[in-house]
Amino acid sequence: MTIPPTHADTQMPLRVARACDVAKDIRSFELVQPDGSELPPFTPGSHVKVQAPNGSIRKYSLCNDPGERGRYVITVKRDISGQGGSLSMHEDLNEGDTLPTSLPSNAFPLVESAKSYLFIAGGIGITPILSMIRSFGELAAAPWKLIYLTRSPETTAFLDELGAPELKHRVRIHHSYGDPDRVFDLWPTLEKPNAAHVYCCGPRPLMEAVRDMTGHWSPASVHFESFNEGGGVRPDDQVFTVKLARSGGEFQVPVGKSILAALREHGYNAASSCESGTCGTCRTGLLCGEADHRDMVLMPEEMESQIMVCVSRARSPELVLDL
Structure with a gap:
């Protein structure tokens, strides 16, 4: 090769x-x-x-x-x-x-002091959660449960390990077979906030559903991981201009490129970690313009004044950032 x-x-x-x-x-x-x-x-x-x-x-x-x-x-x-x-x-x-x-990096860290854990995985999103579960060994420091959602047994990674009889009281594996009538109802599990830390990784629709259902939970107790770097391209994406209020820079962000990538391309060293809108490291002040928010972090009351530059774009022709 x-x-x-x-x-x-x-x-x-x-x-x-x-x-x-x-x-x-x-x-x-x-x-x-x-x-x-x-x-x-x-x-x-x-x-x-x-x-x-x-x-x-x-x-x-x-x-x-x-x-x-x-x-x-x-x-x-x-x-x-x-x-x-x-x-x-x-x-x-x-x-x-x-x-x-690369060297390992962690934008989805396990809170080791949690009183309990609720893991929600969709498809290949089981991978970081599996590392967490394996780190517990035979005697976990806190109770944990896993809800693992896949289309079918054939497409379920690590089915033998996670479906073992000794994990039956901890692990719920649900197969939808692509049938919308078989979608697992997470609301009974998330309806009442508790002391658990929730960790969710999987397709964007699953993470958005979990985010919506945990809006009444403490934000510090709900964690997401995504590998859709840059937020992906959507059919209505447009070129827009970014102006930097403090440094005076100005550049265009083309379709298919994130604000973060454009910043780096123009010589600006912006902080980041996950680069998928789930960790909050790249949070940046938004001074003017309407953002197209695509992250999993910002609360509704923050969206007029903050933006995650790793995934979000613009609804207006121009954004002015506090950089």
């Missing part, structure tokens, strides 16, 4: 020690140091960026136990409608190959 030039974010060349299918169109890759040495540590909920064989940069959760220092395990869903990164990982990456990888 020909390795493209290494990207600045993925300077750690790891070897694919093992590749195996864990469900239909879902493959796990075990990554190790070529010399067998320990890997940099990571915490539950962490992710790494990798440079796929086609050269694209993709972000994947580490789904193994953080106590394992000799390997990273990532799990990739084959997405035929994506931009080719997952297809390249499935079709071009084999055992023994080198995969340029």
Whole structure:
């Protein structure tokens, strides 16, 4: 396999020690140091960026136990409608190959002092949550439950592990088979706030539903993770202008590029972490203009004066930011 030039974010060349299918169109890759040495540590909920064989940069959760220092395990869903990164990982990456990888980062950290945990996973969104569950070992420090929503048993990653009889009292696996009449009703679980910390990862509609149902919960107790970097492209997206009030900069943001990416392109070092609108690190003051908010963080009363520049765009021709 020909390795493209290494990207600045993925300077750690790891070897694919093992590749195996864990469900239909879902493959796990075990990554190790070529010399067998320990890997940099990571915490539950962490992710790494990798440079796929086609050269694209993709972000994947580490789904193994953080106590394992000799390997990273990532799990990739084959997405035929994506931009080719997952297809390249499935079709071009084999055992023994080198995969340029970043150091671990965590935009979805586990609150270790929580009195209990409620995990809600949709599809491949199980991966960061699985690392959290595995980190508990046999004696978890606090009670936990998992609601795992998938289309069918065939497309359910780690079904044997999570469907084990000893986890029956903790794990609820629900298959919808693509039937809207079989959608799992989360409201009875989320109707009454309690001491649990809620962790949700999965398709955008699932996360938006959980966000809406937990609007009466403490915001500090509800956590989301998404891998839709840049917020994705929508049919009505338009080019718009960004003006920076303090530094005096001005530039256009084209369709398919985030404000954050445009800022960096023009020499501005903006803070960020998840780059998918779920962690709040890139929160920026909005002084003028109407934002098209696409994050999972801002409260309604904050939307006129704040914007998450990693995913959100503009409804007006121009935005003025406090930068």
